[in-house]
Amino acid sequence: MAIAVEAGGLSEPKLSPTGWLHTASQAARRNPAGAIAGVFCVVLIGLAVLGPNVAPYSANDISFVRLQAPSASHPLGTDTLSRDMFSRIVYGAKNSLGIAFAAIAVSTVIGIVLGISSGYFGGALDLAVSRVIDVMLAYPALVFVIFAVAIFGRDFWTVAVAIGLILTPGATRVVRSATIGVRNLQYIEAATAIGAGPLRIMVRHVLPNVMAPIIVIASVNIGIAILIEAAISFLGLGVSSPTNPSWGRMLQETRPTWQTAWWTMIVPGAAISVAVVTFNIFGDALRDWLDPRLRGSR
């Protein structure tokens, strides 16, 4: 009996396997719109990844009747070149959303490195980082991406890194102020006392505790990244080509038929807006859930 109690006392309390599901369903009940948006986000990401596997036709199949209004066989109609617009939207998700996600990855990684190190060390490093941010903020967003494309050409990572760099100042500032918030707390002092080095403290103790604002700023920035990518491909400077669709480019391509065939104008713009709305609402829900102090701010 005594042995059993001792063994029970030593084992760590385990979260039941349905623990996170329970938490998620609780959050969903409190914010149903956020939950629906979350499901939608997964669907959009699925489209971007699976793309060609789930589209009913090929993006470049031109064997249909041109400028057909939406119908059962073509839910979003066909365009001037007789291509199925729904399939082109699905194919285009890879460019439109893929670049946005890559940009977020870039801005988040740089933001974490610069934000935590400048917030933790302060002093000269902090000053240097904030000067670098000043310089980054001096470029109008789109002009910077256009400049990058003009120099390095129109490939996926050029556009993604350029958009990521635009979003980096915001991410860095958020991480930096969160780091300053935890820097002087007792557990950091305790870690220092047992001889942990700065790198270990930053990675093992600071990073997990500033994760919530990092996730929030990333989800807010996805919407901006999608909009910038769309603008770049609308200008014809993105990675897309006539055979490699993206949503911004689709809107430009359908320009001659905006007046006569309404769906050619509505579909690409609505795809962009729906994606951005979805990530915005999901980001709001995440923020309310993870970081109540930021509620209502933007």
Place this chain on the structure above:
Amino acid sequence: MGQYIARRFLLGIPVLVAVSVLIFGGVRLIPGNICGLVLGSAEAMTPDNCSRIDHDLGLDKPVLTQYFHWAGNAVQGDLGKSMKTHRPVLGDIRHRMSTTLELGLLASVFAIGIGLPMGVYSAFKQDKLPDVALRFVTIGWLSMPSFWVGTLLITLPAKWWGYAPPAGYVQVWDDPLQNLQQMYIPAIALGLALSATLARLTRSSMLEVLRQDYVRTARAKGLRESVVLSKHALKNAMLPVITLFGLQLGFLLGGTVVLESLFSLPGLGTLLLTSVLSKDYTQIQGLVLFFAFIIIVINIAVDLSYGLFDPRVRYS
């Protein structure tokens, strides 16, 4: 105050220098040679021709010399000549900047004129139907790309009522009325997302301020609610809004490129696009530098405007 302004401008100089180094260095990273680009054909690329072009463009000098030459001229108001049209870059910029600045200004006026009242009203009716509706609307506005809003605004009125703004761009000083008829649609398209951002921040900032004691005092002494809101609350709620507005100007100014392209307005954005498409690197370099210059100046102006709204801000 004068001293503060002077120091604020001095602090802008290192930023501008860093920006110019990045632009200059960036253009030097371009693969391929300038000579082939200027001459346009492989037959013309004789060593003689190429060395003459390198000499004309100063490319035969060390990079550092080239930078100081370019930057020194830029300070004196000479951004060099276009590689394609051979016109001075600054001349074209000066000719076209009014359109871009007017578009940005009109969009800001629209965004502030719509966004602030919406935010104040939303905060005033917190959690009631108008507030919920406005929050819903602003999320939608934030999510629509400006060029799609522009698309809808030119196509739908034309389709439904046969309305179209006058064709053929005129400068604002030639015919202000016709110019405004051509500019207001792109300005609304550009300012819509910003108005939503401003409305959302104004709302949350107002909610914070409305909880303060001095607002209760103002109400207790019998002031009309409109005066409480506009004089006591709004003015104090403005600081974070101004900060955000300054940060958003980069997006706004960048957005002019897309709308100028969509509406065929002869501004800096369309100039940038044509110079990117024709690989006119001296022009690209000058334009990007000019854009950065505008942003830096506007940010200084935003910093200085804090004092207008909050007398506690001291310029020292």
